[in-house]
Amino acid sequence: MIYADNAATTKMSEAAVNTMVSLIGDTYGNPSSLYAFGQKAKEALEKAREEVAEAIGANPREILFTSGGSEADNQALISAAKLGEKKGKKHIISTAFEHHAILHTLKKLEEEGFEVTLLPVHENGIVRPEEVEAAIKEDTALVTVMYANNEIGTIQPIREIGAICRKHGVLFHTDAVQAVGHIKVNVEEDNIDLLSASGHKFHGPKGTGFLYAKKGIKLTNLIEGGAQERGKRAGTENVPGIAAMATALKESVENLDAYAAKLTPIRDKIIAGLKEIPHSAINGDEESRVPSNINFCFEGIEGESLLLLLDDKGIAASSGSACTSGSLDPSHVLLAIGRVHDVAHGSLRLSLGEDITDEDADYIIKSVKDVVEYLRGFSPVWRDLVAGKGNFIL
Amino acid sequence: MIYADNAATTKMSEAAVNTMVSLIGDTYGNPSSLYAFGQKAKEALEKAREEVAEAIGANPREILFTSGGSEADNQALISAAKLGEKKGKKHIISTAFEHHAILHTLKKLEEEGFEVTLLPVHENGIVRPEEVEAAIKEDTALVTVMYANNEIGTIQPIREIGAICRKHGVLFHTDAVQAVGHIKVNVEEDNIDLLSASGHKFHGPKGTGFLYAKKGIKLTNLIEGGAQERGKRAGTENVPGIAAMATALKESVENLDAYAAKLTPIRDKIIAGLKEIPHSAINGDEESRVPSNINFCFEGIEGESLLLLLDDKGIAASSGSACTSGSLDPSHVLLAIGRVHDVAHGSLRLSLGEDITDEDADYIIKSVKDVVEYLRGFSPVWRDLVAGKGNFIL
Amino acid sequence: MALYSEKVMDHFRNPRNVGVLENANGIGEVGNAKCGDIMKMYLKIENDIIEDVKFETFGCGSAIASSSMATELIKGKPLEEAKKLTNKAVAEALDGLPDYKMHCSVLAQEAIEAAIDDYNSRK
Amino acid sequence: MALYSEKVMDHFRNPRNVGVLENANGIGEVGNAKCGDIMKMYLKIENDIIEDVKFETFGCGSAIASSSMATELIKGKPLEEAKKLTNKAVAEALDGLPDYKMHCSVLAQEAIEAAIDDYNSRK
Ligand SMILES: Cc1ncc(COP(=O)(O)O)c(C=O)c1O
Numbered sequence A, B: 001m002i003y004a005d006n007a008a009t010t011k012m013s014e015a016a017v018n019t020m021v022s023l024i025g026d027t028y029g030n031p032s033s034l035y036a037f038g039q040k041a042k043e044a045l046e047k048a049r050e051e052v053a054e055a056i057g058a059n060p061r062e063i064l065f066t067s068g069g070s071e072a073d074n075q076a077l078i079s080a081a082k083l084g085e086k087k088g089k090k091h092i093i094s095t096a097f098e099h100h101a102i103l104h105t106l107k108k109l110e111e112e113g114f115e116v117t118l119l120p121v122h123e124n125g126i127v128r129p130e131e132v133e134a135a136i137k138e139d140t141a142l143v144t145v146m147y148a149n150n151e152i153g154t155i156q157p158i159r160e161i162g163a164i165c166r167k168h169g170v171l172f173h174t175d176a177v178q179a180v181g182h183i184k185v186n187v188e189e190d191n192i193d194l195l196s197a198s199g200h201k202f203h204g205p206k207g208t209g210f211l212y213a214k215k216g217i218k219l220t221n222l223i224e225g226g227a228q229e230r231g232k233r234a235g236t237e238n239v240p241g242i243a244a245m246a247t248a249l250k251e252s253v254e255n256l257d258a259y260a261a262k263l264t265p266i267r268d269k270i271i272a273g274l275k276e277i278p279h280s281a282i283n284g285d286e287e288s289r290v291p292s293n294i295n296f297c298f299e300g301i302e303g304e305s306l307l308l309l310l311d312d313k314g315i316a317a318s319s320g321s322a323c324t325s326g327s328l329d330p331s332h333v334l335l336a337i338g339r340v341h342d343v344a345h346g347s348l349r350l351s352l353g354e355d356i357t358d359e360d361a362d363y364i365i366k367s368v369k370d371v372v373e374y375l376r377g378f379s380p381v382w383r384d385l386v387a388g389k390g391n392f393i394l
Numbered sequence C, D: 001m002a003l004y005s006e007k008v009m010d011h012f013r014n015p016r017n018v019g020v021l022e023n024a025n026g027i028g029e030v031g032n033a034k035c036g037d038i039m040k041m042y043l044k045i046e047n048d049i050i051e052d053v054k055f056e057t058f059g060c061g062s063a064i065a066s067s068s069m070a071t072e073l074i075k076g077k078p079l080e081e082a083k084k085l086t087n088k089a090v091a092e093a094l095d096g097l098p099d100y101k102m103h104c105s106v107l108a109q110e111a112i113e114a115a116i117d118d119y120n121s122r123k
C-alpha cells in the first residue's frame, strides 16, 4: 500500500513507539503520586513538556497537554472568548476554511452572543493579512487562523497576522495541527499567543495533543477535576502517550529540512503529472504549501468512487467529496476557494509520507490518470461536456 | 516494589499492551477514512465498542469513548444539566465525597444557576438511598453518586438509588471509575442512565475512558468538531488505545470472581494487622468495600512522611494528607466520613493489585507498624497524647 | 463493518450494463452534479419487455453499484415489473447500503421511472 | 524533578538532633495538628551559645527535614546568630523546597524564635 493520507493520520515512528512501550512497562505510575515510582512518571511528563516546548520555541510552562487537536482548539477558543467577554469584547475573526473543531466552536460561541467574522481565503487558499487588519474592531477578542490548511495544504502568513494582532492588542490563536512537525513553527518569531497541535499528525500517538498558551494568558478548563496541568486540564496524564508525542515531535522537527528536501520535488512531480489530466486543476497555492500536500479537482467525476478505485490499486488517499462525509455539501474548504459544487465533488487529496519513493509517484500519477479516465468513460456529466452541452468549468 | 496504589493507576495488562502495539503497527489508519485500511481501524473501533458495551451490559450504541474518567464525568453532568434546564429542572443531587471531576463540575453548574444538594455519606462512607429519595424535588434534573469511592473503597447502593431515580423520573449518573473492572457493574440491572469509566484504572491505557448513556439520552459535546462518536465527541479516535482499553476491560470482567477471591482475604488480613496498631482506625465500611482497598487513620502522625518512609521500604501507597496535594485541607473524603483534621492528616490508602502475595501482606503490615511507631517516636502530638495532655480521638 | 457490502463492491468494481445504449427508446436522467450524483438510464423496450438496458453514472461507489444492480434487476423483465422496482429492492439486492447512502438507491429507482416515462411519452 | 532534593531526603530519612532535650531551658512549639504540622524545639542555651538543640515534629517530609536542618544550623552558634536564622536560609541549606512547602521552613524559623522567646522569658 502507498499510504498517501498522512494529513488524516500518520504511522507512529519507531522511536515514538519505543518511548511509549518502555514507559508503559517501567514508568506506569501516576505522576501525582509522591513515591519515587510516581515521581519518575512526573519526570517523564516534564521532560516531554520541555521537548515539546523547545520544538516550537516556547517555555515548558506554556504547554498544556490535551487529548488531541480538537480539544486544544476548543479550549483555546473558549479561553480566549472568556477573556474577551470579561473586557466586553465579543468579536472573533477567523477564516472560512478552518477545521470544524474551530468552526463548530465558533458557532457555539455565536449562540452565546459572540459575533464571528469569517474572512475569505481567495482562490489561492491564503488569507490576506491586510484583510485581517481591516476586520479588527474595538471589541475584537481573538483572531484565529490556521497555520496550514488540512485539505489543500496552503500555508498562511501567520507571522504577519500575528504582528498585526500584537499591534492591535488582540489575542492570536493558530490551529497548527497540520503545520507542527511539517514546517518550521516558532511561537516567538511567529507572534503566536495560542497554538493547537495534535500528536498523531506528526508520527506521535493518537489521543495526544497540546495547547500552547503564552505566559499570562489564563486558560479556561474544558475538563474540570483534578489539579493536573496546573489545574487547567483534569484527568490522569497519559504519560506514555505524551512522552511518545514529544519523541515524535522532536524527531520531526530535527528532520524538517530533510523532509522538505525529500518531499517537495516528489510533490511537485505528482502535481505536474496530474496537471496533464485534461480539465483538472490544483487546489490551493502551489508555492505556499506544505511539502506533503497535493489536492486536485477533476471535472466530470465524483471523489468517492475515485478514492475507492485508487484503494483497489493500493493507494490510500482522501477526498473533499460530500459522499465521504455523509453530508450533502462537498468540502467547505473547496467551496471557500471558489470551487463550485459540481467540481468540488470530484476532488482528491494526496498527503505524502516520508517513505514515498519516486516510483510511487509515477505509480500514483498513472493510477489517477487511469481511474479518472475510466470514471469519465461512463459519466453522463463528462459525456455532456465533451458533447458541448454545457461548458467546462476547469 | 510492592505497588499498592492501584486506585491511582494500574499497570497495563500484557494482553492490552499487545492489542495496542499490534494496532499501532498494522491498523494505524484513520477510522473516518474510506479506503480499506481506514475501515480496518473502524472495525477495530467498533469491536472495542461491542466489548466495552458487553462488559457493562449495555448496547454498543450507548458507549461514547472519551479521553478518560474526568472527561466522561464532565460530559455526563453537563449533558444532564442541559437536558434538565430545557425542562426547567435545575436541581442536582450528589454526595459530599465524589471525585473532584464531579464536585468541580457541580461547582461550575452552581455558578450557572443550578442548585446542588450534597448528601452526607455517614461514618461508614455509604450514601443512604432513603436520603436520596428524600432529597428529590420537583425540579431535580439529576442524581449523581459514585459507584465506589476512590479513597476509602466503599461501594454505594447504586441499584437501589437507580430504582428510586427511575421511580421519580430523574436521570441517574454514576462515576464508576473505581468500580468497573473491579466489581460487577451492569447498567441494566443497576438502573443506571449514565456511567463514567476510565481505562487506566483496570489495566487499560492512560488517556482512555468511556461514557455510557442510555439510549435516548441526548449528550452535549464537550469537544466540538468532527463527526466522530456520532457527532458527540470530536477528535480522531485513539483506536489503539480504545481497543486496548476494551481488551483490558474484557479481561478484568471475566476475572472478577477470581479477583475478589484472591484479594478479599489479603485485604482483610492487612486490615486486621493494621488494626493492631494502637489508636488507629479503618476508614469506610469494612464489608461494602472493593476487594483492593484498605484505608486507615493513625493518630499522632502525618501521612506524607508515612508514605515516603514506606516508599523507602519499597511500598508504593497513597494518603489523604493535605501535604500530598499542596492544599491546606486533608482529603474531603475523610472529612466527609467525620474524621477531624487532626487525624485525617495521618491517613494511608493501600490499593492492592492482583499480583499481591501473602508475604507482601505480612511485609506491609510490619512496615506500616514500624514506620508509624518510628514517626510517633518524635511526634510532639503523640507525646502529648501519651502524656495525657489532650484526648485520643481514635 | 466494511464501508460497503461485498455485493456493492462487486457491482461498483464491475458495473454491469455500463455505457450508452445507442438504440434506446426510453432515456431518463436524474440527480444533478451539484449534489454529486447523476444517473442516466437507457432502456430498449420491446413488446413491453425491457430488452436491453444500460446506464451512465456520475457519483459515489454506492451510486454506481445501485445503477448497476438496478439494471440487472430489470433487464429482460416485463415493463410492468420494472415499473414496480423500489429503491428498497435495489438496496436489498446489494445486501444493504449505509443509511446515508440510501438516496443512491432512490436515484436508481427514479432514473428507471424517468426512462419509462420517456418511453411512454414517445409512444 | 524528584519531589524533594537529596538534602531534604537525607534530613528526612536521618533527622539530626531528633528527640527531647531533658535539660532544655528554652522550648518553643508552633503549628497545629489541624493544619498537619507541629514543630517543637528544645534549646539548651549557655553563655548565649546554643549548647544543644533537639526537635520533635509532626508533619510531612519537608517539615521534618526543615526542623532537622534548622537544628544543625544553630547548634553551637551564638544566640544572636540563631535569632537571625531565616526560613530562606533553612530552605537554601536544604537545596530548596517546593513552593508549596516553603511554609515548613517558616515553621522551623518560628519554632526557634518561640524557643528563644521562652528562654528569654524564663530569665
Ligand atoms: C472516582 C474517580 N472518578 C474520576 C476519576 C478521574 O479519572 P481520570 O484521571 O482517568 O480522568 C478518578 C481517578 O482519578 C476516580 O478515582
Ligand SMILES: Cc1ncc(COP(=O)(O)O)c(C=O)c1O
Pocket: A007, A067, A068, A069, A070, A071, A073, A099, A101, A146, A148, A149, A150, A175, A177, A178, A198, A199, A200, A209, B234, B235, B236, B237
Ligand atoms: C487543521 C486541523 N485541526 C484540528 C484537527 C483535529 O485534530 P484531532 O483529530 O487530533 O483532534 C485536525 C485533524 O483532524 C486538523 O487537520
